[in-house]
Amino acid sequence: xxxxxxxxxxxxxxxxxxxxxxxxxxxxxxxxxxxxxxxxxxxxxxxxxxxxxxxxxxxxxxxxxxxxxxxxxxxxxxxxxxxxxxxxxxxxxxxxxxxxxxxxxxxxxxxxxxxxxxxxxxxxxxxxxxxxxxxxxxxxxxxxxxxxxxxxxxxxxxxxxxxxxxxxxxxxxxxxxxxxxxxxxxxxxxxxxxxxxxxxxxxxx
Amino acid sequence: xxxxxxxxxxxxxxxxxxxxxxxxxxxxxxxxxxxxxxxxxxxxxxxxxxxxxxxxxxxxxxxxxxxxxxxxxxxxxxxxxxxxxxxxxxxxxxxxxxxxxxxxxxxxxxxxxxxxxxxxxxxxxxxxxxxxxxxxxxxxxxxxxxxxxxxxxxxxxxxxxxxxxxxxxxxxxxxxxxxxxxxxxxxxxxxxxx
Amino acid sequence: xxxxxxxxxxxxxxxxxxxxxxxxxxxxxxxxxxxxxxxxxxxxxxxxxxxxxxxxxxxxxxxxxxxxxxxxxxxxxxxxxxxxxxxxxxxxxxxxxxxxxxxxxxxxxxxxxxxxxxxxxxxxxxxxxxxxxxxxxxxxxxxxxxxxxxxxxxxxxxxxxxxxxxxxxxxxxxxxxxxxxxxxxxxxxxxxxxxxxxxxxxxxxxxxxxxxxxxxxxxxxxxxxxxxxxxxxxxxxxxxxxxxxxxxxxxxxxxxxxxxxxxxxxxxxxxx
Numbered sequence: 001x002x003x004x005x006x007x008x009x010x011x012x013x014x015x016x017x018x019x020x021x022x023x024x025x026x027x028x029x030x031x032x033x034x035x036x037x038x039x040x041x042x043x044x045x046x047x048x049x050x051x052x053x054x055x056x057x058x059x060x061x062x063x064x065x066x067x068x069x070x071x072x073x074x075x076x077x078x079x080x081x082x083x084x085x086x087x088x089x090x091x092x093x094x095x096x097x098x099x100x101x102x103x104x105x106x107x108x109x110x111x112x113x114x115x116x117x118x119x120x121x122x123x124x125x126x127x128x129x130x131x132x133x134x135x136x137x138x139x140x141x142x143x144x145x146x147x148x149x150x151x152x153x154x155x156x157x158x159x160x161x162x163x164x165x166x167x168x169x170x171x172x173x174x175x176x177x178x179x180x181x182x183x184x185x186x187x188x189x190x191x192x193x194x195x196x197x198x199x200x201x202x203x204x205x
Numbered sequence: 206x207x208x209x210x211x212x213x214x215x216x217x218x219x220x221x222x223x224x225x226x227x228x229x230x231x232x233x234x235x236x237x238x239x240x241x242x243x244x245x246x247x248x249x250x251x252x253x254x255x256x257x258x259x260x261x262x263x264x265x266x267x268x269x270x271x272x273x274x275x276x277x278x279x280x281x282x283x284x285x286x287x288x289x290x291x292x293x294x295x296x297x298x299x300x301x302x303x304x305x306x307x308x309x310x311x312x313x314x315x316x317x318x319x320x321x322x323x324x325x326x327x328x329x330x331x332x333x334x335x336x337x338x339x340x341x342x343x344x345x346x347x348x349x350x351x352x353x354x355x356x357x358x359x360x361x362x363x364x365x366x367x368x369x370x371x372x373x374x375x376x377x378x379x380x381x382x383x384x385x386x387x388x389x390x391x392x393x394x395x396x397x398x399x
Numbered sequence: 400x401x402x403x404x405x406x407x408x409x410x411x412x413x414x415x416x417x418x419x420x421x422x423x424x425x426x427x428x429x430x431x432x433x434x435x436x437x438x439x440x441x442x443x444x445x446x447x448x449x450x451x452x453x454x455x456x457x458x459x460x461x462x463x464x465x466x467x468x469x470x471x472x473x474x475x476x477x478x479x480x481x482x483x484x485x486x487x488x489x490x491x492x493x494x495x496x497x498x499x500x501x502x503x504x505x506x507x508x509x510x511x512x513x514x515x516x517x518x519x520x521x522x523x524x525x526x527x528x529x530x531x532x533x534x535x536x537x538x539x540x541x542x543x544x545x546x547x548x549x550x551x552x553x554x555x556x557x558x559x560x561x562x563x564x565x566x567x568x569x570x571x572x573x574x575x576x577x578x579x580x581x582x583x584x585x586x587x588x589x590x591x592x593x594x595x596x597x598x599x600x601x602x603x604x605x606x607x608x609x610x611x612x613x614x615x616x617x618x619x620x621x622x623x624x625x626x627x628x629x630x631x632x633x634x635x636x637x638x639x640x641x642x643x644x645x646x647x648x649x650x651x652x653x654x655x656x657x658x659x660x661x662x663x664x665x666x667x668x669x670x671x
Contacts, residue, residue: 008329029331034342036323037331059328063294102298148563149570151606172576173566202576 005056005105005126007032009180010042011140012053013171014111014121015154016133017163017189021119023051023111024171024187026142026202029058030180038183038204042140046072049190050085050112052092055140056126057105064104067095085112085120089130096128103127107139117192136170142178149173160189160196172202206379207252208341209239210369211308212349213319213334214357217390218310221366222250223381235382243269244279245393247311249289252338253326254304261303265289282311282320286330294328302326306338312389319389337369344376345369359388367399424476424524425450428613430558431461431472432603433530434572434596435538435589439624439636442470442530443600444558445608445668446617448477457616457670464651465491466501467660469531470621471511474558475545476524483523486514492653501654504531508541508549515547522546526557531623538589538623553589560607560614567606571599593622593636597644601666608668618666621649626659 009030014023029040043053044065052068054061071091075083083091089110096104109123123137124130131137136154138146149170158166168187175182185200209222226234241249241262247269251262273279280288286309296303309322323329323336335349352365363386370384386397428449433442448459462472463484471487473480490510494502502510508529515523527543542555554572556564569575573588591599600620608615624636637659646662 004327007327029329031325031329034346036329036336036342037333039333040331057327057329058331059290059294059297062290062328062330066291144562145566147610148560148565148567148606151563151609152567152571152602169570169576173570176569176575177562177566 005107006141006180008056008058009141009178010040010055010058011138011142011146011171011174011178011181012042012055012109013136013138013146013150013167013174014053014109014123015136015150015158015163015167015170016111016119016121018157018159019113019117019119020160020163020189020191021111021113021121022160022163022167022187022189023053023109024167024185025053025055026140026171026175026181027184027186028180028182033179035183041186043186043188044068046085046088046110046112047082048195049114049117049192050083050088050110051188051190052088053109053111053139054106056107060104060106064095064106064108068092071095084114085110086114086122088112089120089122089124089132093124093128093130096124096126100127109137109139111190113190113192141180142174145174145177146170160191164189164196164198168200172200175202206340206381207239208339208373208381209250209252209308209337210341210345210366210384211250211310211321211323211333211336212353212357212362212366213310213321213355214359214362215355216312216317216319217359217362217388218248218312218319218321219359219362219366219386219388220248220250220308220310221370221384221386222252222308223383224385225382226255228255238385240385240387241266242387242394243285244273246279246314246389247282247285247309248387248389248394249310250308250338252306257303258305261292261305265292281315282309282313282322285309285311286320286322286324290324290328290330293324293326297326297328308336308338310387310389312391314391317391340377340379341369341373341381344372348372359390363397363399370399423521425478426475426524427455427477428559429461429474430556430560430564430604430607430611430614431474431526431528432554432556432564432568432600433472433528433540433542434554434568434600435530435540436591436593436596436636437589438532438536438538439593439596439622440470440530440532440538440540441593441596441600441620441622442472442528443604443618443620444472444474445604445614446619447613447615449613452612454616460619462619462621462663463488464621464649464661465507465531466652466654467626467657468501468623469504469507469529470623470649470661472528472530472557474526474528479523480525483514483525483527487511488653490514495653503534504529504539504541505533508551511541511543512547512549515543515545519546528555528557530621532625536625556603558614560611563607563610564603567603568599572596593624593639597622597664604668615668616670618668620664620666622646622662622664624660626657628658
């Protein structure tokens with residue numbers, strides 16, 4: 001009740017695969033128990049091969065999205081190259097830690113392929129403590145359910161299509177047991193030559 | 206007890222808000238216009254803490270006017286919504302944040318698309334086909350879910366709005382009185398009687 | 400010294416009353432789950448008992464054999480669970496004395512419900528899952544809340560890691576979000592074989608152990624089935640050689656046990 005981290009609801013998950021990564025989120029935006037919109041994508045494109053997912057207070061998600069856009073544009077102009085996912089993870093971390101004593105109420109996850117096309121995933125807490133996981137990361141109001149699903153479904157060295165199937169099952173399974181997440185989902189599988197984006201239908205309750 | 210609605214349809218956006226001004230349990234006024242016409246193709250409804258609403262909506266109104274004068278072009282609905290959201294989000298982390306909830310209804314000329322944005326006092330911005338603020342949301346959203354179509358004609362859209370208001374009349378304990386309704390389309394903003 | 404100074408008229412209190420409040424409940428962590436098949440039921444739990452961040456013991460069974468066809472898993476406050484199980488066992492014994500047979504599963508379920516509701520205003524802080532075979536010999540799972548609301552299901556998880564295990568069971572046992580294709584037909588819930596269900600239960604608990612601090616140490620899986628000896632030739636779940644998987648006869652309960660009716664398989668879980 002009146003906890004601003006769970007006010008809007010929503011969940012994100014990322015899986016590492018073999019030469020690919022997947023990142024997925026639900027589409028609900030709520031105000032406590034009331035669903036306001038069901039088109040709220042929580043995953044944002046950072047570069048062609050790096051994506052950022054943010055859950056928590058929707059207002060801060062929007063604020064940080066523009067903050068990151070500014071910082072990324074500055075990075076591109078200074079460095080004249082695209083940012084690496086790992087570098088971006090540190091950018092996210094330091095941006096969040098700047099507000100250590102009055103934080104943004106979001107928890108981000110990052111998924112991408114670096115310039116050598118090696119998969120990379122990371123997560124952080126609301127003040128930017130990074131977690132470089134080698135299997136999967138989860139965030140949002142269904143995070144405990146996502147942990148249970150992912151721990152059971154994830155396996156190493158999955159190809160793009162298998163990775164899509166297992167991350168989708170993990171997300172949909174968790175969404176059905178979380179009242180604050182759901183109303184559809186979007187899954188993105190990042191491979192060296194393309195990003196496969198699919199919208200999933202899910203229960204509307 | 207304040208309540209506002211927004212509905213998009215084929216080539217238009219309808220914006221409606223109740224016209225009560227209340228202090229505690231007392232109705233002070235029944236013909237209050239809780240909307241601001243921000244530009245030729247953009248209207249905003251506002252509700253929330255009474256001092257904040259007027260202060261904030263006038264601040265928004267004058268700044269968007271200033272932008273129009275300086276640049277000889279009005280902000281498009283999406284851009285205006287983003288800027289307004291940023292103003293609320295910035296104020297949120299100050300000592301006295303603006304407690305205002307907004308609906309922004311517009312018509313984007315370059316794409317010929319209607320636009321509707323739901324904004325709350327936290328700075329949450331949602332792009333939606335239909336929206337409601339206040340207790341009205343609990344009564345009307347299910348009706349809107351059931352009957353709304355993106356290709357509705359204006360008359361169908363107004364009928365849907367009537368259904369929502371009728372729901373409040375029958376089931377909501379407070380009498381919200383008459384609603385102020387404005388329509389935004391290619392021709393601009395105009396007030397309509399229900 | 401009574402706090403009175405010579406020449407002073409003010410009374411300085413030297414002691415204040417100390418209030419003590421009795422806390423009748425604790426939460427002892429751990430998790431339980433049950434899954435039923437056509438002719439069997441698996442009731443499982445981890446064996447860790449904890450309070451806060453302290454582990455009280457690494458082996459405290461939470462699943463109790465009631466008779467040849469019923470096994471009860473308990474989770475929540477261990478002391479309440481223990482008291483409740485002995486009350487249930489006593490009632491089952493009385494039933495046998497007056498009726499000359501074991502109480503059937505559906506009756507046990509209703510009895511547990513009334514026992515729990517009987518303490519509606521000072522509840523047993525226990526989540527229960529009752530698993531076994533119904534009167535037709537089909538696998539059955541009944542799940543309860545602490546005040547006796549209950550339901551028959553195909554599978555159920557409860558306890559500290561309910562939120563981790565239940566969605567996994569929804570997916571793997573109820574086949575939620577899985578759809579049949581021309582090449583692959585998705586089976587109906589409750590039709591999986593005993594060895595397959597055992598694997599899923601073990602995976603559920605290893606996963607929960609990995610991500611939940613209150614779950615771990617050991618795993619006990621009780622298997623309830625029509626005993627192999629009762630059939631001419633062993634078919635279905637009865638034909639599975641549980642002894643080869645390390646299964647042993649489960650003890651406890653008020654009846655004379657039939658060999659192989661209720662067996663328990665124990666596995667180690669991570670202890671960190």
